[in-house]
Amino acid sequence: MLGIFLDTETNGLNPQKHKIIEIAFQIMNLTTGTYKDSFESVIGISLEDWQKSDLKSLEVNGFNWQMVRQGLPSQLVAQQIQDCFAKNQITRGKAVFICQNPSFDRAFFSYLIDPELQEALLFPYHWLDLASMYWVEAIRQAKMGLKLFPWETGCSKDAIAKAYSLRGEQHPHRAMNGVLHLLLCYKSIVGFPKYIV
Secondary structure (H helix, E strand, O other), X not given: OEEEEEEEEEOOOOOOOOOEEEEEEEEEEOOOOOEEXXXXXXXXXXXXXXXXXXXXXXXXHOOOHHHHHOOEOHHHHHHHHHHHHHHOOOOEOOEEEEEOOHHHHHHHHHHHOOXXXXXXXXXXXXXXXXXXXXXXXXXHHHHXXXXXXXXXXXXXXXXXXXXXXXXXXXXXXXXXXXXXXXXXXXXXXXXXXXXXX
16 A cells, blocks of 8 residues: 655645645655655746735745746646556555645645546545544543643644654755654654564
8 A cells, every 4th residue: 555645835735725735745655655656846826816815825835936837737737647657556545645734735736636527537535634543542641641631732733743753854844854754753652564674
């Protein structure tokens, strides 16, 4: 089974109004922890869409108009992702998406690659979230008196990292930094069953 560890950056939180401006993912073998492939790209948007940006979101990711206007057209990025998935034989039943906040990332991903096309290409259906993985494991360990309950620590990626004595995500946020931090947290919470050091 393969995991597509994915993160996006956007110019706001509302997928009906805002746009995806960066995407990154790493494809990993979930049994061995072996790296398979990766992808990252800044995505260009129109000046009109940029002017709808939420300033707090831009504070978090550090993007400015100069950076975004040099991004690749969304259609090209979408095709590159499809090519990467085809090359790595990413298909339903053989891979899953793993994100910190899949309801957010999936909504913006679906503006990049239409859900009907995702269905036709048999893209993975399951979008798993790190916070739920942490929630279950934290409760299990709290019952044994080993850790705090998840509502005591919080479930943001940085809060999860802190609970495992890991570093926080780099600032400003960038999609690939988010992916690498996601992988770091996943490895500590879930792990790869046959990972060889």
